[in-house]
Amino acid sequence: MIPGAETPDRRGRTGLHLVGRDLDRNPDVVVRDVELLSADWYVLRATTYEHRQHDGTVTTERRETYDRGDGATVLLYEPARRTVLLTRQFRYAVYVNEHPDGMLLETAAGLLDDDAPEEAVRREAAEETGVEIGEIEHVFDVYMSPGSVTERLHFYAAPYAGTPGGTRAGIAEEGEHIEVVELGFDEALAAIGTTIVDAKTVMLLQWAALSGPFSAPPA
Template sequence: MGTDNSAGARIGVDVPDARGRVELDREGRDLVRNARVRILGVEVLASDWHVLRKTTYEYTRLDGSRSIEHRETYDRGNGATVLLYDLEHRTVLLVRQFRYPAYVNDHADGMLLEAPAGLLDEDDPATAIRREAEEETGVTIGSLEHVLTAYMSPGSVTEVLYFYAAPYTDADRSGRGGGLRSDGEDLEVTELRFDDALAGIRRGDIVDAKTIMLLQWAALEGPFASGS
């Protein structure tokens, strides 16, 4: 995927890829924030939708010796997620969807229960998660609380995920949800008792990391924490 057949031109580097992008090999070349790391080269391996790069760098180890390292990084952009909760009825609103990577890696059917989430695209995190929550669950978010920010798989994926929480009531459910069919989304909106959702983590019914993190935050220091 990294090379075009026309005179050796490289897709996403010398000529536009499917999304019109070029010079994707420039990402990271100018990094100088860490004096122990010197970037030597960046190669685009694939850019069909998101971007897979192979970066070569010189790394100064703790003992002062230097080594040449190679790392593949998957750049899918940054994202945001939200835990929608109804404090009065002690419920949370999740979505169930098919996840092929989980399916191919031993999950029974690939159908995962998750907190609503999506990529930022060109929006700020709060705007993006309001958009995604409405598309996926039909809920129009009012007040929104930032919970935390985390790198979800820093060994290989560049994504930063912004975590939020927001209350909802029946009055906030202005649409059907289910995601955008034009984007290939096919989501089942699922309302669960909060205690059942927590138990679902222990049973292995909820195995999505961002959802587990939000549910445990809600139990430990969020809206369902004892004494809150």
């Protein structure tokens, strides 16, 4: 038996094989079985369900889902100088999938754990950048990879104070070695698709340009 079902996993969780069995919000989908595949830290499940199609036929499908909890991210910006504050850190998942060195430029982000989204994003901004941030604006909530990952990401934006430029941050005990990178907003926007290839960062930069703090042309 995989830990996390009847026996606790290393985070003390049980009952992870029951999640999703009681779903009934969609009358065309009936969950028949949930198999716990792994709960080493996050949770991998295989769910078998019946799905009634538009023509009335019923198919049986089996899908794997990866549950790492929900997260939050924030675009930190300084409107007077037209700058944004990003982080650069090593991400093995992109490194193994053809990113040149795995050092990804991205907005500050992290999992909610047991915090509300706004509390979590303030925590992550402080840990990953070390700057003081102002009033937080909620932008939108998005499912980032709905084919297999359950995570819903809460997007925020907030002004920041100070010019850290090149400082280091992160919690070393958690394996975080983060470089804080300040960029001109126009430079960051132009870098989309080249040096900025992280989805949440691209989305927040485009929001900032279309309807956010940099939507109006510079005076």
